[in-house]
Amino acid sequence: MTSQLPVDDRLVSPGTDPWRDPRLRPDERADALIPLMSLEEKIAQLVGLWVGADASGEGVAPHQSDRVEHTPPWRDAIRHGLGQLTRPFGTAPVDPVLGARALAASQAQIVATSRFGIPAQVHEECLTGFAAWRATVYPAPLSWGAAFDPDLVEEMAGLIGRSMRAAGVHQGLAPVLDVTRDYRWGRTEETIGEDPYLVGTVGAAYVRGLERAGVVATLKHFAGYSASRGGRNLAPVPMGRRELADVILPPFEMALRLGGARSVMHSYAEIDGVPVAADEELLTRVLRDRWGFDGVLVADYFAVRFLQSLHGVAADAAAAARLALRAGTDVELPTVDAYGAPLLAAVRSGAVGADLVDRALRRVLIQKIELGLLDEEWRELPANVDELRLDDEANQAVALRLARQSVVLLRNRDGLLPLAADRRVALVGPVADDPMAMLGCYSFPLHIGVQYPEHGVGVEIPSLREALQRRHPQLTFVPGTDITGDDTSGIAAAVEAATDADVCVLAVGDRAGMFGRGTSGEGCDAVDLQLPGVQAELVRAVLATGTPVVLVVLSGRPYALGPVTDGAGAIVQGFFPGQLGGEALAEVLTGAVNPSGRLPVSVPRDIGGLPGTYLSPTLGRRSRVSSVDPTPAFPFGHGLSYTTFEWSDAEVTGDSGDASGATAAWPVDGEVTVGVTVRNTGSRAGTEVVQLYLHDPVAQTTRPVVRLIGYARVPAEPGQTARVTFQVPADVTSFTGVHGRRVVEPGDVQLRLGRSSGDPVASLALRLVGDERDVGHQRELVSQVRVEPAVLAVSGGPR
Numbered sequence: 001m002t003s004q005l006p007v008d009d010r011l012v013s014p015g016t017d018p019w020r021d022p023r024l025r026p027d028e029r030a031d032a033l034i035p036l037m038s039l040e041e042k043i044a045q046l047v048g049l050w051v052g053a054d055a056s057g058e059g060v061a062p063h064q065s066d067r068v069e070h071t072p073p074w075r076d077a078i079r080h081g082l083g084q085l086t087r088p089f090g091t092a093p094v095d096p097v098l099g100a101r102a103l104a105a106s107q108a109q110i111v112a113t114s115r116f117g118i119p120a121q122v123h124e125e126c127l128t129g130f131a132a133w134r135a136t137v138y139p140a141p142l143s144w145g146a147a148f149d150p151d152l153v154e155e156m157a158g159l160i161g162r163s164m165r166a167a168g169v170h171q172g173l174a175p176v177l178d179v180t181r182d183y184r185w186g187r188t189e190e191t192i193g194e195d196p197y198l199v200g201t202v203g204a205a206y207v208r209g210l211e212r213a214g215v216v217a218t219l220k221h222f223a224g225y226s227a228s229r230g231g232r233n234l235a236p237v238p239m240g241r242r243e244l245a246d247v248i249l250p251p252f253e254m255a256l257r258l259g260g261a262r263s264v265m266h267s268y269a270e271i272d273g274v275p276v277a278a279d280e281e282l283l284t285r286v287l288r289d290r291w292g293f294d295g296v297l298v299a300d301y302f303a304v305r306f307l308q309s310l311h312g313v314a315a316d317a318a319a320a321a322r323l324a325l326r327a328g329t330d331v332e333l334p335t336v337d338a339y340g341a342p343l344l345a346a347v348r349s350g351a352v353g354a355d356l357v358d359r360a361l362r363r364v365l366i367q368k369i370e371l372g373l374l375d376e377e378w379r380e381l382p383a384n385v386d387e388l389r390l391d392d393e394a395n396q397a398v399a400l401r402l403a404r405q406s407v408v409l410l411r412n413r414d415g416l417l418p419l420a421a422d423r424r425v426a427l428v429g430p431v432a433d434d435p436m437a438m439l440g441c442y443s444f445p446l447h448i449g450v451q452y453p454e455h456g457v458g459v460e461i462p463s464l465r466e467a468l469q470r471r472h473p474q475l476t477f478v479p480g481t482d483i484t485g486d487d488t489s490g491i492a493a494a495v496e497a498a499t500d501a502d503v504c505v506l507a508v509g510d511r512a513g514m515f516g517r518g519t520s521g522e523g524c525d526a527v528d529l530q531l532p533g534v535q536a537e538l539v540r541a542v543l544a545t546g547t548p549v550v551l552v553v554l555s556g557r558p559y560a561l562g563p564v565t566d567g568a569g570a571i572v573q574g575f576f577p578g579q580l581g582g583e584a585l586a587e588v589l590t591g592a593v594n595p596s597g598r599l600p601v602s603v604p605r606d607i608g609g610l611p612g613t614y615l616s617p618t619l620g621r622r623s624r625v626s627s628v629d630p631t632p633a634f635p636f637g638h639g640l641s642y643t644t645f646e647w648s649d650a651e652v653t654g655d656s657g658d659a660s661g662a663t664a665a666w667p668v669d670g671e672v673t674v675g676v677t678v679r680n681t682g683s684r685a686g687t688e689v690v691q692l693y694l695h696d697p698v699a700q701t702t703r704p705v706v707r708l709i710g711y712a713r714v715p716a717e718p719g720q721t722a723r724v725t726f727q728v729p730a731d732v733t734s735f736t737g738v739h740g741r742r743v744v745e746p747g748d749v750q751l752r753l754g755r756s757s758g759d760p761v762a763s764l765a766l767r768l769v770g771d772e773r774d775v776g777h778q779r780e781l782v783s784q785v786r787v788e789p790a791v792l793a794v795s796g797g798p799r
Contacts, residue, residue, distance in 0.1 A: 020376055029374065030365035033116070034358055040080040041115065042361045043344055048084035048123070049077050050335035051106075052091045071335050074109075081114035083364055084298075085122045086334040089132035089167060090448060093455040096134055100167045100385045107168070107380035119373045119380065121364075123218070123333075126172035126210070127190060127442040128578065129399075130163045133449070134458040135390035138399050140440030140556065141176055142575035143406035145193035145600025146639075148689050148711055150205035152405065156398050157206040161213025163390050168382050170371050171216040171263060175206040177251040178221055178267075180601055181613065184231030186524035189440050189512065189556025189576055191226060193600030194613040194636060196247050197708045200254030201782060207259025216367065219255050221267030221300060223248050223282065228269065233523050234310070237271045242701065244271065245736045247615065253291060254781050262295040262367060266329060268303055275311045277303045283328035291777045296363050298331045299324060304338045317342035322352045330360035391459050396580065403577040403584035405687075408597035409640040410561070410571040416548055417570045418591025418642060419472070419503060426476045426501035427465055428494045428542060430483045430535065431509045431554045435461035437483075438581035440556060441512035441521025450517075461579045464507055464552070467586035476501060480542075483511045484519060484533040491534075491541050498545045505589065506542050506568075508535045509554035512576060520556030520576075528607040529560040536564055543567040552585065561633045562605035573603070591642065596687035596713070598639035598756070602632040614757045617702035635758030637691050637708070643682030643718070647690075650676040650753050650762035666730055668744045668770035671780075674726040676753050676762065680716035687715040690724045692783065693757060695750040700738050706757055709733075710783035723788045729780035730768060737772075744773045 018024060019033035034042070051074065071077070088103045089096070103122065111117040125131035129138040138160070144153045164172060178187070180194040192199040207217040224244060228235035239248070255261050266283060267276045276282060277299060287293045307313050307320040314320035321338040332339035346352040365374070372378055382388075409417070419425060431437035438461055439446050445457045469475045480494030481487065498504040508531055515523030519532040530536055543549055543565075551568040553559060556576055565571065572595075577584055587593035602614050606629075612620060614636040622629045652664050653673045666672050678688050692710035696703045710726045728751065730744050737743040746768045754760040 016376065020374055022375055026366045026369040027362075029369050030362050033365060034361060037116070038080070039344065039347060039354070039357070042357050043339065044080040044114075045083040045118070045364050046331055046357070046360055047082070047336040047339045048086045048331065048333040049082055049120075050086040050091070051088070070337070075113070077336060078110045078113050081116065081118050082110050082120040083331055084333065085120040087124055087131070088122060089130070089169070090124050090444065093133040093449060093452050093458065096132060096167060096388045096390050097386055099132070100382060100388055103168045104381040111380070118368065119378065121171055121368055121371065121373065122169045123171035123173060124164060124169050125174070125442055125447070126160050126164060127174045127176060128440050129395075129443070130160055130167070130390055131442065131444045131447060132167070132390060133444060133455065135163060135444060136395035136399050137439055137443045137445065137459060137461070137579040139402050139406055139578040139581065140189050140576035141192045142189055142556065142600055143402065143577050144202050144206070145198055146408055146575055146597040147402055147405035148198070148598050149405055149713055150202050152398070152402055153202050154205040154209040156402055157209025158213050159395050159398055161210040161215040163395070165214050166382055166384070166388055167390075168380070169215065171218060172210055173218045173220065173265065174210070175203045175217070175219065175255070176221065177203045177219055177255055178226035179247055179251060181227040182231035183529055183557045183601065183604070184526045185226060185228065186233055186521050186526070187226070188601070189520050190442065194602065195600070195615065195708045196250040198600060198711070200251035203251050204255045204259035207255045207261045211260050211262065216263050216371070217259065217261040218263040218265050218298065219252055219261050220265035221269070222252055222264050222276070222287070223267060224269040224271045224276065225267035232525050234268050237269045239271055241740065242736045245742065249286075250781070253777060256291060256293055258781065263298060264293065264295065265298050265300050266303065268300055268306065270311060275307055275313060277307055277329060278313060278323040278327050280327045288328065294363070296330050296367050297328050298333050299329050301334045302337070304329065304332050318346040318351065322346060325352060325356045325360060330363050399578050400580040400584060403581045404587065404593045406575065406577055406597045407584055407588045407595050408573040408599055408638075409588070409595040410573055410603065410634050410638065411568065412640055413569045416503065417550060417589060419550070419589055423502040424474065424500070425472045426478070426497040426504045427468060427507065428478050428480050428498060428504055429507035429538065429552070430479050430481050431464070431511070432505070432507035433463045433465040433477060433479065434511065435463045435582070436511060437463070437509060437554045438577055438579060439512060440576040441514055441518060441524070443512075446512050446518070447514065459579050462582040464582045464585050467582040468505070468589065471586060471590045480538045481534050483509070483535070486534055488534050488537060491538050494538060495541050495545055498542045498547045498549070501547055503548045503550065504542055504545070505550045505552060506539065507552040507554060508539060510556050512556055526557070529558070529604055530607040531559050539564055550589065558601050558603040560604045560607040573599070594642045594684060594686045595639065596641060596689065598637050598689045599634060600636070602636045603634040605631060605633040615704040615707055617704060619702075621705065635756045637689075637754070637756035638758065639689065639756070641686045641688070643680055643684050643686035645686070645688040645716075646679045646681045647753070647761045648677045648679070650764060652751060652764040652766060663748070663765045663767050666766045666768045668730050668746055668768050668773045671727055671729045672766060674728055674751050674753070674764060675723060677721060677723050678714050678716065679721040680718055683718055685715070685717045687713055689713055691754050691756065692726050692728070693752040693754060693760070694733055695752055695763070696733065697750070698747055699735070699745060701735065703735060706752060708757070710785055712785045712787055714787055725786045725788070727784040729783070731775055731780040732783060733768065734775050734779060741774050742776065742779070744768065744775055746770055746772060
């Protein structure tokens with residue numbers, strides 16, 4: 001994203017300052033400007049400003065009021081310039097056109113007030129779409145993972161980025177690349193899944209889409225945030241460096257190398273006693289020196305001051321600023337605090353070196369130059385702003401496609417689904433008629449809109465009841481219970497409705513919120529994985545009626561679906577599928593869409609016995625030495641279809657040639673080709689998801705029994721056949737060895753083709769040959785995949 005097109009000399013004004021000269025490289029322009037700036041002007045570029053943030057104590061997050069109450073007045077804050085403007089669209093409902101015009105006016109003031117006239121870089125949240133009023137709300141990241149479709153996620157991100165740039169926004173605070181380690185963590189809904197390969201490939205696709213739209217993607221939360229003790233938000237992370245290197249860091253590597261992200265946000269976490277915000281090893285030596293990242297590192301909101309107030313590793317704001325700046329944090333967000341007057345005084349006293357300020361400033365200026373903010377022809381008002389529409393047909397179409405592909409059919413006994421048109425259907429459950437049950441906690445309606453009910457939601461969000469009733473007009477609805485609370489008085493009516501029906505659709509799950517205002521979301525952690533409130537009691541009562549039950553779970557985390565749900569004839573899982581999620585679910589339930597989602601997280605059987613994901617070594621699985629059986633109810637990668645697929649002719653070829661039925665030699669610096677034929681043997685079109693797993697039975701450290709190293713969506717018409725081929729580099733077998741180096745180790749391995757992590761169809765034996773080989777950041781990160789003949793899904797059509 002840093003390359004520049006040749007500039008016509010005739011377009012450059014005579015006497016143009018070198019730092020405004022587009023004929024020079026961004027770094028040359030930054031180097032020309034820095035010596036001209038005062039210390040106050042330099043530090044002003046290293047902070048954000050959150051105008052309109054709530055200082056009453058009733059804001060979005062705890063500690064917000066502690067930090068924003070001392071924010072200087074607007075004119076004082078911009079007197080020397082400003083690094084970033086924080087969430088002008090994502091703080092309160094504002095008409096998009098009026099918001100864009102107001103933002104342009106703010107930028108004009110910043111330019112006119114400061115000596116060098118440098119605009120602010122504007123950032124917004126964009127995890128489930130542009131977090132603005134009247135903007136399309138896309139499925140939450142767990143749904144991206146469930147779709148197993150990086151191309152579609154990239155298309156979504158491109159549309160989100162297009163909307164943001166059209167409104168005058170330059171940077172998006174997404175994607176979240178934390179790998180789920182404990183499902184009790186409230187922010188599980190923001191993750192893409194529990195596997196680093198899936199998180200990395202899908203996350204890199206999101207980055208490509210956003211960056212190609214001209215918006216800076218921000219990788220978060222670097223790193224370790226999702227591995228907190230007990231699944232508690234901001235709790236200490238008791239993680240070894242091997243888990244960090246092999247599970248937590250790879251998605252960030254992939255998103256930087258394969259996506260081209262230009263910004264990273266550090267996490268709130270402390271890893272083994274060292275807060276990441278002050279961790280020079282992680283933020284500079286790993287991220288920059290080893291990986292070569294040259295973009296801008298921003299602080300998570302208030303995290304610099306948290307070094308003093310929460311972590312206790314800094315005595316005051318100046319010490320916190322020194323630790324963060326030295327570690328590599330370039331910009332303090334969301335608003336000026338420790339990097340304001342405390343940092344200014346610390347530099348003047350000599351407590352903080354001016355070279356650290358210049359180091360961060362150079363990165364900030366280079367990025368602003370890349371964005372065109374220092375060009376003479378920059379204009380504060382985007383073109384065609386009066387035509388700005390954030391929830392248009394293109395956005396809605398992609399949101400619906402992604403929602404459809406993310407719905408996971410977990411069980412379907414005796415063909416209970418799809419629902420027959422002539423069956424009497426009772427719809428029961430607390431999320432069945434709740435449009436907000438479709439949305440994640442960082443969607444604008446739940447993140448901000450709930451504080452402004454007088455403005456309305458801003459977009460149409462049909463509930464499951466609305467969407468299903470259009471297909472079953474005689475639908476009977478009874479909520480039964482609330483999502484939370486202990487009121488069981490409505491269960492009897494739910495039981496009566498189920499008893500009188502041919503089939504009961506029972507919809508249970510979460511309501512996303514922030515810091516205890518929901519059952520899922522940031523600060524909404526769970527003590528166990530039982531359905532919230534008395535929903536489990538509702539499930540037991542409805543199942544006891546004997547009426548066939550379709551259990552629909554709409555949630556931000558996997559809940560335990562063990563003995564309490566054994567009587568359900570069918571189970572459908574949705575992970576906050578967005579504003580058109582109700583439509584997608586109704587289409588799947590009625591058969592208009594053939595489900596093709598796969599689990600991005602395992603679904604546990606028991607509410608306890610945590611934490612545990614499928615990435616477990618042998619002793620992390622069921623064994624005779626423990627009475628606790630961690631076997632999930634449904635494994636990672638699981639998902640069913642309304643059609644059937646036959647797999648055949650699995651084989652692997654390497655340097656030794658065809659090795660079907662034998663052990664192929666696989667050079668430690670080479671690659672092998674793995675192929676399988678997939679045929680749709682059913683009566684309707686559908687999509688199979690072929691998954692490739694590595695099994696390393698003997699290694700110098702304990703290894704997961706299996707881990708994902710490739711996947712492919714294979715759409716096929718009835719009777720149609722496709723050949724799926726993976727080119728697998730030996731580098732994807734690498735891991736952190738006993739001496740702390742990433743190695744490709746010789747020895748016997750298996751490549752397993754499967755429908756899920758727990759359902760292998762074929763196991764292919766190989767032997768990695770050669771000397772143990774060290775690999776680093778430049779290793780091959782992914783397996784390339786081909787599906788032949790090319791069978792393309794109809795754009796927007798059901799599959």
